[in-house]
Amino acid sequence: MVHKIGDQTGKLSVKSRGKVKHPAIIDQLIACGVQTVVIERTKQVTKETIQALNNRKHALSKKTLNITRNQPVNAAFELSDDAPQNSISVIPSSRAEEFQFAEQLVIDCKDLYNLHKLRAEKSLSIDITQALDIVNDVYASLIRDPNALLCVSMVRTKGDYFANHAMHVSILLCYFALQLGMSESDCKRLSIVGYLYDIGMVKIPHEITHKLDRPTIDDLVTIQSHVQHSLDLTAPLAMDNEQRLAIEQHHERLDGTGYPYGLEGEQIHKYARMLAIVDCYDAMTSNRPFQKKRSPASALRIICNKDFGYDQKLALKFVRSLGIYPVGCLVALSNKKIALVTETNRAKPLKPKVKVFFSTASMQAITAQYIDLNDETDDIVIVKPIIAEHYGIKLAEIDLG
Template identity: 35%
Template structure:
């Protein structure tokens, strides 16, 4: 029998079935466990969680005579119906600056959860998906509040955390792309789940290959190419994943022209979700710093991907560009006025007129007063005339200009 009790009534020996509230409010990745240690009890009491569901059939019950009026009893079936019936209001749109602060915390929490889940997989344990659905919901809500904050922040991962944050980034990209394609709420959620789990098979790849700071040998690359099928086996063993998410895990490296792997599928043989996964996976991979190379500029990455004929489904790729922009957030661009700036936000109806924070004069080669300009309001007076490379100008940490986060290595200009 499940009972909802106050945290103050928890004691050692109780079996926690579920925490009430957001998965971000408590410090545990797994949602079902027997409360055995004082340390875990203390961590729960110090968290933002106020109530929990306990399973009296798997652990201690609340002592007779000590049950407070707030305790609720339900069967597992009744609880499931209750949770399913809860209505969820779509979050209101907020500014990039406001959502960056939330997304930063969400990135950190998501990374910790993915590290634990992937570590279990590496040790051969069955993949448990206790809070994956909650994580996807939180990321989806962030994308709804502001479509660029989570996606852009996740791109700033270091090479050391790439394997884990890549999964978070692809989850957010898949959610944004699914919405752009007009999918239902359930399909959007499935897309996010697929993105989060698409690379779990890399936990079967030796670290010496996964983190090699140089080009892989033919044998090493052959080993690396085994990760989709390894991931598929892991997800099948978990018995908790949908066929759609499993398909993305297996086939996100297939190419539309049939030259991909592991099964050399072509065209419509590749599911729509796997075609979406291919685009999102590649975009985040090439814009991220890796052990063996520095990430490309977002706008340059979009340009190069557009040139890879046969790699992607054109319709899916075009929808992807609409979701992130021709000039994605963080792209360094030159304006006709001679000013350089970083893209801050996309225009709802025009891919060519984003909001840009200008900070440097390309003509006089000196910094200028930082100012956010809305190119949609400057049509005929100023526009983007090209992409620029930060390294060519000696700029460092220009991500601080759009994210508001403190630069990691000083100012943006060397």
């Protein structure tokens, strides 16, 4: 538990105490000039803590946090050149464990992206070794039980928009590729693209990216330059031509109305057409300074409207892969309850499995209950998709266990 900052060359302060759960946070502290921190030692190490630490498989192979029992409370972070030789790799063996794994993976993904943002802002090089480790875990989790990671990534969106966006697009693009029958290698190549394709947004002035009003024409011209910034920042990385085309062309549209080149139809690489769909879907289902989020169902309807220039064949496949009510979205039921979709039903997309947790009659949380809407003995149906904020529901507080 980090209590406060000790010696440092910068002016960083700790507003509230918190646990350091991932080496990427340590890198962030070091990058900000932190040399020592004051820690509060916990009374015991729980099974959950051990699992959370092991889930990442010691992604930092050359930078590990060493705090021994005999160290004083005012302890420095010591960086060792040698990674643990006998690290334990925990593979989830139950759905509950898969959700725990997914929770930690989402945290790790966002923490690491924030580190990359910090380095990119300072024009420092980006090392994607850790990101590739995360992509491996994303792919493995989606293979084991896609519902867990899709649900967690949809619900756990507290924090910076760009970190959330990178995390979710990386996961969704990997899942989309899986559903299209692509190889493991291609799924992972697309996942790392989804993670870094928008990194150039760090070069766009803060007053534009966080503007409360809709962007002006001049703002849009500046925003469009993020594509080239992303290409420049990822140029030193080991990314192939197809990956770079996906980054370069993800704002192109089949009708020629996109940018930066106004390409049409098959001139646009398939990876870019896939990324355009996922990028748009996540942007529309997220809160942004100038735009409130839409429900997933509403976003999918827009993507499937040919007037918006998305590849309609791919768009329909994307909708089929997620379902009409995607995992992680909230729905209002005919029994005046609100539920979280936990598993789609390919055969009957209007009847997924859900977790009921809120009453619209009392406008408060209720004892959670899992329901399979396909159960013929129950006549409960989905009335409509809903937005959590409209009912005062805090997504971060929804129990996914």
